[in-house]
Amino acid sequence: MHNMGRPPCCDKIGIKKGPWTPEEDISLVSYIQEHGPGNWRAVPTNTGLMRCSKSCRLRWTNYLRPGIKRGNFTEHEEKMIIHLQALLGNRWAAIASYLPQRTDNDIKNYWNTHLKKKLKQSDQSGSDEGVDHEGHSSSSSSNSHPKGQWERRLQTDIQMAKKALCDALSLHKPATATTTTLVVPDDATKPSSSSHHQPYNHASSSYASSYENISRLMENWMKPPNSTNNSPGYYSSFSNMVNNNTSTTGSSSSEGAHSTTTTTTQDQGFDCFLTLNSSKQYYGSPSQTQVPLTLLENWLFDDGAAQCHEDLMNMSLEESTAGLF
DNA sequence: AATTCTCGCAACCGCCTAACT
DNA sequence: CAGTTAGGCGGTTGCGAGAAT
Numbered sequence: 001m002h003n004m005g006r007p008p009c010c011d012k013i014g015i016k017k018g019p020w021t022p023e024e025d026i027s028l029v030s031y032i033q034e035h036g037p038g039n040w041r042a043v044p045t046n047t048g049l050m051r052c053s054k055s056c057r058l059r060w061t062n063y064l065r066p067g068i069k070r071g072n073f074t075e076h077e078e079k080m081i082i083h084l085q086a087l088l089g090n091r092w093a094a095i096a097s098y099l100p101q102r103t104d105n106d107i108k109n110y111w112n113t114h115l116k117k118k119l120k121q122s123d124q125s126g127s128d129e130g131v132d133h134e135g136h137s138s139s140s141s142s143n144s145h146p147k148g149q150w151e152r153r154l155q156t157d158i159q160m161a162k163k164a165l166c167d168a169l170s171l172h173k174p175a176t177a178t179t180t181t182l183v184v185p186d187d188a189t190k191p192s193s194s195s196h197h198q199p200y201n202h203a204s205s206s207y208a209s210s211y212e213n214i215s216r217l218m219e220n221w222m223k224p225p226n227s228t229n230n231s232p233g234y235y236s237s238f239s240n241m242v243n244n245n246t247s248t249t250g251s252s253s254s255e256g257a258h259s260t261t262t263t264t265t266q267d268q269g270f271d272c273f274l275t276l277n278s279s280k281q282y283y284g285s286p287s288q289t290q291v292p293l294t295l296l297e298n299w300l301f302d303d304g305a306a307q308c309h310e311d312l313m314n315m316s317l318e319e320s321t322a323g324l325f
Numbered sequence: 326a327a328t329t330c331t332c333g334c335a336a337c338c339g340c341c342t343a344a345c346t
Numbered sequence: 347c348a349g350t351t352a353g354g355c356g357g358t359t360g361c362g363a364g365a366a367t
Binding site: 017018019020054055058059062063071105106109110112113114 | 332333334335336337338
């Protein structure tokens, strides 16, 4: 062996930076079409792209990957982002896992450019006491703790699960309690999404911002394996990627916040998006396992959970988004 | 019409963790 | 077990486009 560990990613010399050209995109897409996403280290060398592996991965996950929606955030999505941000803090990848057609980068940008401003304005009018100037809930103060990344995420994931239980068990919110499905917008199959599925509303004429260019690029991708003979093995993984909540980065699977079903309509309202199903992966389906309520309640309200419960229950959607719409 | 200002977004940077040898 | 890198993530920035003056 000439080297310990993994071989080097790529030479820093001669690496191209800046906006991607159509030729580069085609090169990247055709390579991934053949080999599937992953092994990014090999992408620049195999495609001849003068880009670093990170840049390739970013380009793919944020723009070229099929099934992503750009721009035109709906009110529903906006509410989801605001609420999830209050719950999770700036964990954009985790938030993006609840918005399968959105990338973490897109959500992050939208938060920084639009929602932050909105919250600030509403904060000045004194309508959201539970949200600080960065839009963080006071209950997410754990983020300031100098803990490991994994530990922090585990903690917030647990809080998410508890919040879901809170919602489900809350007598104050019958509508939420009756819904046992974590709603993930499934615009790909919904006619109602057509109104949001217009071309990327960006005035820029630069290629990088052209939704249509990317869509054209991806046209052949959406065909089922029968119609094309392109890497059936990858198509299935691609289908999983699109259908299985489209984990943008792959790491989101560790977030413990994925849904397993997409049964509820998107426009049912935000309250139901975080419900019991999000805790199924931790504890199984309550309706199926018939976990005693007292057991759940004990777990729910023990030690720190009690405070969590209080904070979360105080932080209803109506409050956190008051004055915004 | 020309110039300056503001805004939004694509992409880079740096850090962290997991994976690999 | 230690050293090294890939992959992932969040913060930040540079640039282009539109708005304002």
